[in-house]
Amino acid sequence: METLPRETVVDVLENRLREEILTGRYPAGDYLPTERRLAERYGVNRTTLKHAYGRLLQAGLLETRHGVGTKVRDYLRLGGADLLPMLVRHSPDWTGEIFEVRRSVGALIAERAAARAGRKHHEELRALLAAVRAAEGGDAVQLADIEVHRALARATGNRVYVLLTNTLFHAYLPVRSALVRPFTDPEAAHDRLAPVVEAVVAGERDAARAAAESYLTATERIMLEELA
Incomplete structure (x- = not known):
């Protein structure tokens, strides 16, 4: 119990x-x-x-x-971004603004990661992407997906991107259970994210940015529909 x-x-x-x-x-x-x-x-x-x-x-x-x-x-x-989880609990209107920042920052991180990631980052990204496909249940898939984004931030070599990524995830933590729909199918979640990882591993900056924008826009749409 x-x-x-x-x-x-x-x-x-x-x-x-x-x-x-x-x-x-x-x-x-x-x-x-x-x-x-x-x-x-x-x-x-x-x-x-x-x-x-x-x-x-x-x-x-x-x-x-x-x-x-x-x-x-x-x-x-x-105030600072550490207030965001509290503000999201107070008003879901903040979620849309968080997603706007998520799109722009996430695309930039993917581009920087493609330019700066080394072999160890590539291996980590591939392993974490495989973990998305292997995860069972929407919550586990969602958490596995988050770890890929944390790894992308680390691959930039810029610790501020790492902290920004952590902040954005913490910001919508109060409503995370309502945002699980894009992650209920592990195979689909993997396939949406794979182009981002592939472009980063290939060192293709423009392709990585475009793939991240596509991924972030698609998952945002699904999650906001679920919230609505």
Whole structure:
């Protein structure tokens, strides 16, 4: 029997405050009401409120100024890509924007990988592509597919591409189970991705970019249809 996580009062309060920040009840730049007033409003003690604040501070939605108060942070101006998983959970509208970046960055990575990958990268890519075909079940195929993209990023020799690839996958992690349809058929998933790997291994930059654009566009269409 699977044990499901149980929400604590801190979890509930954190979610409530996050939603109210992201929906604009507490706009960026404004100070939150005093801890005493908020604790009374939500029917919690101040210790619980402080724990929820701590999580939102770590998430980058709040900042505290000693002796002044707790301010809502302008996350669109000051935040980083690490906020994306939280924003996707809040609103699926972010998913389309993530896919737009996925297309452009993914095509660029494939082109760079074709220009820079060495023999070890080629061997790794072939092995990981074979693992896509051998995987069983949509979830396993999806994870195997992701590893090919991580390897493509590593093959560029640019660690920033590696981190960007990780960030994009983490960004749609909250809705990953709803994006599994392109991966339910291992053979089809393999065949969609194979032209990218083949072009990279052959060192054909233009072909790698075109193959990646085709792959990313096709899988994006299927995944967004599933979300809709």
